[in-house]
Amino acid sequence: MSRDSSAGGMESVALGTVVRAPSIARTEVRPDGVAVITLDDPREAHNTITPQLGAELSAALDAAFADASAKAVVIRGKKDSFLAGANIEFVAAMRFAKDAEDAAREVSKRFAALARGPKPVVACVHGAALGGGFELALACSATVASDDPRTVLGLPEVKLGLMPAANGLLRVAERAGLRAAIDLGVSGKSLRPRRALALGLVDEVVAPAIVLDAACALALRLASGERPARKHTPGLRGLERLVMERNPLGRAVLFGRARALAAKETRGHYPAVLRMLDVLERYGNRGFGRAADLEARLFGELVVSESAHRMMELFFAHTAVKKDAGVEDDERSAASARAVDRVAVVGAGLMGAGIAAVTVQAGVPVRMKDTDDVAVGRGLRYVRHVLDERVVREALSALEGDQTFSRLSGTTDYSGVAASDVVIEAVFEDLALKHEVLREVERLVSHTCVIASNTSSIPISQIAEGAMRPERVLGMHYFSPVHEMPLLEVVRTKQTDPRAVATAVALGKKQGKTVIVVRDGTGFYTTRILTPYLNEATQVLTEGVSVDAVDDALAGWGMRIAPLHLLDDIGIDVAMHVADVMHGTFGERMRVPQALVALTDDHRKGRKNGRGFYLYGRGKRAEKRVDDTVYQALRIRPHAKPKAEEIALRCTILLVNEALRCLDEGVLRSARDGDVGAVLGLGFPAFRGGPFRYVDVLGAPEILRRTRALEQRFGARFEPAPLLVDMARKGRRFYG
Secondary structure, three states: OOEEOOOOEEEEEOOOOOEEEEOOEEEEEEEOEEEEEEEOOOOOOOEOOHHHHHHHHHHHHHHHOOOOOEEEEEEEEEOOOOOOEEEEHHHHHHOOOHHHHHHHHHHHHHHHHHHOOOOEEEEOOOEEEEOHHHHHHOOOOEEEEEEEOOOOOOOOHHOOOOOOOOHHHHHHHHHOOOHHHEEEEEEEOEOOOHHHHHOOOOEEEEHHHHHHHHHHHHHHHHOOOOOOOOOOOOHHHHHHHHHOOOHHHHHHHHHHHHHHHHHHOOOOOOHHHHHHHHHHHHHHOOHHHHHHHHHHHHHHHHHHHHHHHHHHHHHHHHHHHEEHOOHHHHHHHHOOOOOOOOEEEEEEOOHHHHHHHHHHHHOEEEEEEEEEEEEEHHHHHHHHHHHHHHHHHHOOOOOHHHHHHOOEEEEEEOOOOOOOOOOEOOOOOOHHHHHHHHHHHHHOOOOOEEEEEEOOOOOOHHHHOOOOOOEEEEEEEEEOOOOOEEEEEEOOOOOOOOHHHHHHHHHHOOOOOOOEEEEOOOOOOOOHHHHHHHHHHHHHOOOOOOOOHHHHHHHHHOOOOOOHHHHHHHHHHHHHHHHHHHHHHHHHHHHOOOHHHHHHOOOEEEHHHHHHOOEEOOOOOOOOOEEHHHHHHHOOOOOOOHHHHHHHHHHHHHHHHHHHHHHOOOOOOOOOHHHHHHHHOOOHHHHHHOHHHHHHHHHHHHHHHHHHHHHHHHOOOOOOOOOHHHHHHHHHOOOO
């Protein structure tokens, strides 16, 4: 018969009272002799590695190993997730590198005990197994994973400025090779179970309904002497491992290339990437033990680094935004989100088709409308391409891809739109056209239907003028390409019903987006702060600075996409239109640069017509190079060579200054939203934490000093935001 036992809670003493923390680890010995240890922290939605979890897991394992009736052990997590990694609050609170190093050594020692234990231990993974959760699974004798879409495995620590600390990266290298470990660690990307199976990082993949039984069955087979039948690297990949990884010369070439690529991609701003390469190279040259020793020491150094602190702070901000319903405290009782069972998208271009793609992937049927069959066909083909890419990456099965695509239909009229709970308009940035679409949609849909515009600059209040129900009209500003960019900016007017806001926010989250809610106004938040940044980059260009010097300066500062490259991607014609709209509202500080006017007159639209700042070859691997004829169009000769720091300062200080204006004017609800929006939507450097965190780190007086100096040199567009002046005078900060 089965027995239930608990590893016991953790006790602490506060003001003379003994407080007993709820137990996390629970053990049940099944009739077949498998001890199933369930990790379930009742205080958290997801299990994380804390001292309490570590202690209880160790105690439960010791008890299972000592129990004569238990032949093998299975570790599983909560109902819908396994283990989401280290508790970031616990890590962020560490102030000394030695403390973090000691913690890493302790967790590594406990995980290593799994492999040395007297009985096999199998990880039963259903849901997320990330960071330390994946490291725990890798330390087990074997792993069985469910093929549920929620089941993902990976080592995302690099996204926090950290590196894996419990030898998981080394175990990936043992099983799948150094190249796979480099790719997984440096990218921080997640693996679906079948991809992990192909790499030998998972032993079986089964349906969710039988994952526990399959794990127990495998555990018993291992107890009887069977060895895990792991995948072996086949064919050319196996030969590559032999040539490139298992001899000193090949490893030197492999790591030389990896370091060169890392230096190019990170510009030295993300030290965790190079530290991971150090550890893996030590593993290749000197073995597991020496590499594990180095890993713990380097992890300790990273935990107290500036970049890690900024990125962990950003993680907390991001987490808070994800929990935010998007409405104010006094609105919540009457602002619950309505159910969204059907969505219509008007406009089947890249934005409209992208919105349709993320919506059908969220499980919501979509009706996509455009003016003719050719346009609708292009939109359908684009969605199919997005889904096919996910199938190739094994994020979806072929069947799941087909099922997802079946949720999408197209039309050249408004048939099928009336049943929609949300209609998203994604037509060209033309106010008259948007008014026409709004009139047609309002005539058809129910009075509860939310109508959203995907405009990037036109005030929603102008779009809602003349609407029968302006309270249900709002903005849903997506970023291109929609299926890759994580941010959604929901824009509310003074008239927008809070329930419509909550519905749009809930839909955005369902689409997998991080959602910030901003107040209406020209350019909202992201476009408004991006415009002066791009304007200044083109202004620097007209002063005789080369295209590559401008872009290299901003890439070196840490911007994810350099400004002139970004203008090519946006479309120079689109940028010109937006800049004109912004100038009409904000005047001299957003004056349209003559460079944009000249390039528009020269019929340069950027990447979409092959004429912009750069020339683009065909194919993903084609080299991008500067189009030298752009200087003729601008009637300049590149000759000026200002310092890269000065170029970066001029462009970024305008972005930061405008962000402070947005907060001061109430466009933003919080500095937190502004930081998350700038990083996720515009590629502001994560290691700097966002524009508001950047001001805090340097100090408002220093930012003001730099802004005043630029104002004296270049004029009114650098006039400091009133909030910046006030904060510098009072010594205030945005964060505590």
